[in-house]
Amino acid sequence: MGSRHLRPAAPGGSGLRIVRARRCCPSGRGVVRPAETLGPAARLAWNACMNDVWLARDLMDRGVAPSRLSALRRSGRLTSVRRGALTLPGQRSAVENHRLCIEGTWPQIHPGGAISHWSAAVLHDLWLLHPRLDEVWVTRPGHTGGKIRSAVHMVHCPLGEGELTEVDGIVCTSPARTVIDVARHDGFLPGLVMADDFLRRGGHAAELWAVVRAGSRRPGNATARRVVACADGRSESPQESHLRGLMEQFCLPRPTPQLVINDQSGRFVARVDLALEESRLAIEYDGEGKYMASDGPSQLLEVLAREKAREQTIVDAGWWPLRVRKADMVRPQELMRRIRLTSDERRRQLSRNSAA
Numbered sequence: 001m002g003s004r005h006l007r008p009a010a011p012g013g014s015g016l017r018i019v020r021a022r023r024c025c026p027s028g029r030g031v032v033r034p035a036e037t038l039g040p041a042a043r044l045a046w047n048a049c050m051n052d053v054w055l056a057r058d059l060m061d062r063g064v065a066p067s068r069l070s071a072l073r074r075s076g077r078l079t080s081v082r083r084g085a086l087t088l089p090g091q092r093s094a095v096e097n098h099r100l101c102i103e104g105t106w107p108q109i110h111p112g113g114a115i116s117h118w119s120a121a122v123l124h125d126l127w128l129l130h131p132r133l134d135e136v137w138v139t140r141p142g143h144t145g146g147k148i149r150s151a152v153h154m155v156h157c158p159l160g161e162g163e164l165t166e167v168d169g170i171v172c173t174s175p176a177r178t179v180i181d182v183a184r185h186d187g188f189l190p191g192l193v194m195a196d197d198f199l200r201r202g203g204h205a206a207e208l209w210a211v212v213r214a215g216s217r218r219p220g221n222a223t224a225r226r227v228v229a230c231a232d233g234r235s236e237s238p239q240e241s242h243l244r245g246l247m248e249q250f251c252l253p254r255p256t257p258q259l260v261i262n263d264q265s266g267r268f269v270a271r272v273d274l275a276l277e278e279s280r281l282a283i284e285y286d287g288e289g290k291y292m293a294s295d296g297p298s299q300l301l302e303v304l305a306r307e308k309a310r311e312q313t314i315v316d317a318g319w320w321p322l323r324v325r326k327a328d329m330v331r332p333q334e335l336m337r338r339i340r341l342t343s344d345e346r347r348r349q350l351s352r353n354s355a356a
Contacts, residue, residue, distance in 0.1 A: 053103040054086050082136075082151050084108065098122050098133040105136040105152060106170045113140045114164055115172035116155060117181045123167040124175050127197035127238040129190045139173065139181070155181075160214050176207040183227040184220030189245045191227040196241040199233030234258045239285045240273050243324060247274075250336040253343070255283060261317050269317045270310055279346035282314055283339065286323045320346055 056069055069086070072078040078086045081097070085104025092100070102119050114120075117137035121128060135153040142156035163177040173181060179198050183191025195208060208228045215221055230248055234257040235241045244255060259275035261282065262268055272282040314321045322342055328335045 052087055053081055053100050055104070055107060056084050056086060059086070094133055095122055095128070095131075098136075101136050101151070102170065105138075109138055109152075110140070113138045113154075113171075114159060115170055116178065117153070117173075117185060120172040120178040121182060121194060123170060123172050124178060126175065126178065127193045127241065129193040129238055129242055130186075131190075132186065157218070158215075160211075163211065163214075174207075175203060176211050179208060179227075180211040180215070180224045183224040184215075184218060188223055188227060188249065189242060191224065192230055192245040192248075193238045193241040195227050195231035196233060196235040197238070199231055200235060201233075203233075205231065230254075232257050236273070237285065237287070239287065239326075239329070242329065243283070243285055244274060246329075246332050246336060247339065250332070250340075252336060252340060253278065261314060261319055263317045269313050272314070272319075272321075275319075276343050276346075279343040280319045280350065281339075281343050281346050282319045282321045284321060284323050286325050 056066075059069060060066060069078070073080065073086070076089060079089045081087050081100045081104045085101075085108075087100055087104075098119065099122055102115055102123065106115065115123060115137065116139035118128070118131050118133060119137040121131070122133070132153075135151050137153045137155065139155045139157050139159060141159050159173070160177075163174050164171055165174045166172070172178070175198055179191065179194045182194055198208070199205065205228060208231070212221060212224050212228055215224075230245070232244070235244065236258060240257065244257065247253075247255060253276055255274035255276050257274055259272055259277070259282075260268065261270050261272060261275075270282075273285050274283040275281070276283070311321050320342070322339065324335065
């Protein structure tokens with residue numbers, strides 16, 4: 001998979017209760033540092049724990065009085081990530097906050113459980129589409145079912161051999177099992193986006209198929225089977241995967257990801273996100289990042305000029321570019337209708353040109 005966190009799970013899992021967390025957020029924002037205002041006992045506890053997340057019971061065991069913890073929470077010098085788990089305040093994304101919730105939840109999970117579904121996807125750094133991060137997802141062996149309590153979404157489901165691994169001391173479902181769990185539970189589009197990333201990072205479709213076959217009678221397995229059949233590791237962004245998934249759902253022709261376009265002499269012209277080869281339609285997701293990164297109006301004009309010149313070379317090579325923006329993705333029916341109409345018109349135009 002190439003994940004820097006991924007390593008094989010230790011057998012049994014009984015000795016994996018200690019969370020060895022990083023002392024700063026993955027993005028580098030909101031770096032957690034020992035605050036002098038915490039007081040001597042809290043500083044000593046922080047130095048002993050060396051974690052982003054502290055369990056209140058561990059801090060009290062190390063000499064921090066309950067009244068002192070309450071005062072630190074009221075003053076904002078400590079903040080709760082969940083009941084019984086604390087961290088220092090900082091600017092964090094939703095995914096980073098969920099990572100802290102996982103670190104605060106894992107030591108309190110009954111032995112035999114494993115972090116799973118969306119929470120395992122966060123640990124594996126997989127692509128997320130419409131993630132459900134309000135609760136920490138945990139799977140325990142048992143009959144199929146689930147319940148939500150105390151910010152934990154508990155799922156009872158068999159855990160097969162080879163379907164567990166360890167990330168930073170936390171036992172969780174393997175990347176392949178995580179992809180299939182999300183597809184079964186949350187549907188085709190989130191599952192496809194995650195499956196594309198799994199394959200892009202070096203995972204094998206055979207691993208996904210093995211998990212699908214092992215749970216052939218589980219709810220949602222038909223959706224998971226469809227996800228694996230459509231997954232493609234050539235996708236380079238979650239937006240591309242999302243767009244390709246919408247085209248699949250609306251029964252449009254299946255596009256080719258990352259197609260290289262050459263001119264008549266065989267020289268490279270462009271590599272496009274998605275291509276409908278029969279109609280020679282090049283579909284590009286026009287992300288905002290390249291425009292937002294521009295340093296001032298003059299650089300923005302340069303970016304726009306390069307994009308326009310690239311688009312013209314695609315047209316000169318006999319293709320028609322179609323740009324899709326973030327705002328288009330929230331109106332999928334209109335977007336798919338536009339793609340279908342454009343593709344049909346292109347086929348008719350190509351047919352007239354060949355007849356002439």
